[in-house]
Amino acid sequence: MSARVRVRSVSAGQRSAPDPSASAQWPTERARRVVGLVLVVAITMVAAAGYLIRPDLMPAAWLAVGPLLASLVLFPRGTALLAGWAVVLGIGLAVGQPGRLAMLASHLSVLLLLAAFAVVNSALRAAAKRRISQVRAVARVAQSAILPEVPATVTAGRLASRYLSASPEARVGGDLLEVVPGPGHPRWLIGDTRGKGLPAVRLASVAMTSFRDACAQPGLSLPEIARVVDGSVSRAAGEEDFVTAVFAELDPHGWLQLVVCGHPPPLRLTADGDLRPLTPSVFATPLGLHPDIQASTFTVSAGDRLVFYTDGLLEARDRAGRYFRLEDWVDTLRLPDLQAAADQLLSRLMAHARRKLDDDVALLLLEVTPSPVSPDDDLARGLATAAPAGAQDSALAAAGSPGLIALPPAR
Numbered sequence: 001m002s003a004r005v006r007v008r009s010v011s012a013g014q015r016s017a018p019d020p021s022a023s024a025q026w027p028t029e030r031a032r033r034v035v036g037l038v039l040v041v042a043i044t045m046v047a048a049a050g051y052l053i054r055p056d057l058m059p060a061a062w063l064a065v066g067p068l069l070a071s072l073v074l075f076p077r078g079t080a081l082l083a084g085w086a087v088v089l090g091i092g093l094a095v096g097q098p099g100r101l102a103m104l105a106s107h108l109s110v111l112l113l114l115a116a117f118a119v120v121n122s123a124l125r126a127a128a129k130r131r132i133s134q135v136r137a138v139a140r141v142a143q144s145a146i147l148p149e150v151p152a153t154v155t156a157g158r159l160a161s162r163y164l165s166a167s168p169e170a171r172v173g174g175d176l177l178e179v180v181p182g183p184g185h186p187r188w189l190i191g192d193t194r195g196k197g198l199p200a201v202r203l204a205s206v207a208m209t210s211f212r213d214a215c216a217q218p219g220l221s222l223p224e225i226a227r228v229v230d231g232s233v234s235r236a237a238g239e240e241d242f243v244t245a246v247f248a249e250l251d252p253h254g255w256l257q258l259v260v261c262g263h264p265p266p267l268r269l270t271a272d273g274d275l276r277p278l279t280p281s282v283f284a285t286p287l288g289l290h291p292d293i294q295a296s297t298f299t300v301s302a303g304d305r306l307v308f309y310t311d312g313l314l315e316a317r318d319r320a321g322r323y324f325r326l327e328d329w330v331d332t333l334r335l336p337d338l339q340a341a342a343d344q345l346l347s348r349l350m351a352h353a354r355r356k357l358d359d360d361v362a363l364l365l366l367e368v369t370p371s372p373v374s375p376d377d378d379l380a381r382g383l384a385t386a387a388p389a390g391a392q393d394s395a396l397a398a399a400g401s402p403g404l405i406a407l408p409p410a411r
Contacts, residue, residue: 035073039066039082047089060090060107064114071122079122083115147208150179150364154186156252156371160342164361166196166312173360174200175310176243178208180215184252187215187222189229190364191245191263191287192310199241206236207243207287222249226259226293233287242286246308252371256298256306262286264311267326271303275330278306305333305341306366312359316349324352338367 043066067083074082090111094104150161165173174193179186189211193200210232214225226247233243244263250256258265261284265277278298284291300306307326316324326333329348335341342365349361 032074032078036070036078036082039070040085042066043082043086043089047093051093060093060104061110061114063090063093064111064118067115067118068121071118071125074122075126076119076123080119083118087111087115147177150177151181154179154181154250155184156369157186157250158338158367158369160338160365162342162346162361162363164312164346164357164363166357166360174204175312175360175362176204176208176245177362177364178211179364180212182215185249187225187247187249188308188364189245189247190308190310190362191243191261192312192360192362193243194241194286199238203233203237203241203243207233207245211247221295222247222257222259223293223295226261226287226291230261230287230291230293234290237288242288244286244311248308250300250366250368254300254368254371256300258296258298259293260284260296261291261293262289264309264314266309267307268298268300269305269307269330269333271301273330273334275327275333300368302368302370304368305338306368307333308364308366310360310362312357312361313349313363315359316353316357316361318352319354324349333365338365341365 043063047063063086064083066086067079070079070082087108090108094108147163150159152159159179161177161179163175163177174196176189176191176193178190179188189208191204191207193203193207207229210229211225214220214228220228226245229245229247237243242262245261246263246266247259247261248256248266256278258278258280260280260282263286265279267275268278269275278296280296282292282294282296284293309326313326314323318324329345332344332348333341335344342363346361346363
């Protein structure tokens, strides 16, 4: 089911989409006043025409149409004022009508009843609107807790993230995006749950909470974290539910480790404009379906940009049925301002899909930055350079730089 989407910015310090309810508040109030004025003028003219031409052709009860219409738009006070004015006009119209007193009293009684019904209907509508507003406010708070803000910077990287919900009344959906800066090695998770609605939001919340908790446990590797999240998803998911996901960890020395579980792999945009997928050596099944979790390692350089996304971005179609292609927007991804690049990319996406999406979209852009060099790293490099080729590993170990020794081979 197609629906207008709501854009939510989830990066600290980045520009967020304006709240449509706030921007539309003044025009809506103005529209109510215009509608009320038009109805007042309309029933006044109708009553005047009936009184001047032929009062017997215009029963007073017909004037209740104005208050009834007003009850669908105006607040109770405005509806009550219009209803009172309609009753006054009805009395004046009835006085000028020839006929039996019982008939005139019947017409005025119907007018009074309909006018009172209009006021009650307006009051009930206003009360229901207040309740809906309260529920939406609670839902916004809950959704913000489910999808916390993503930091703008991490060790050796800058981030820009965006989230688009296909539901017009929701800020989050079944897609998940979580970044844990960590001490030195930032990790993040992006994925998509099967299905839509509250069950999908609940499963996404379980996956993100489990990921945060696993990252907080010292000594767990990225594959071990993925196994912890898989266990949580398996316990919470139904028989046909699953979560596609990409787990990532950035080593400040220029390595990126990925665990891909049934999700589209990220793209790497190099400084020279080459956009290619980071295809893992092993694709695992989605979380909840007993994946064989294995990690793949890639080299990254300062200036590279990594594009993580959910399949809602690739499944967006234009009027002719053509899919959205990231390869067509390399220039947008290369904009100097990372936040502007994320905004422009989503603007292109919305224009391509005619502002209608069938699925949620989560987007995370990461630009690799030069990592700070510690004194231990300088010592390790000096010892490795001065030592003979066969003794370099011993020199690195003596310098206490296990991060350099334990780096897996590049793919």
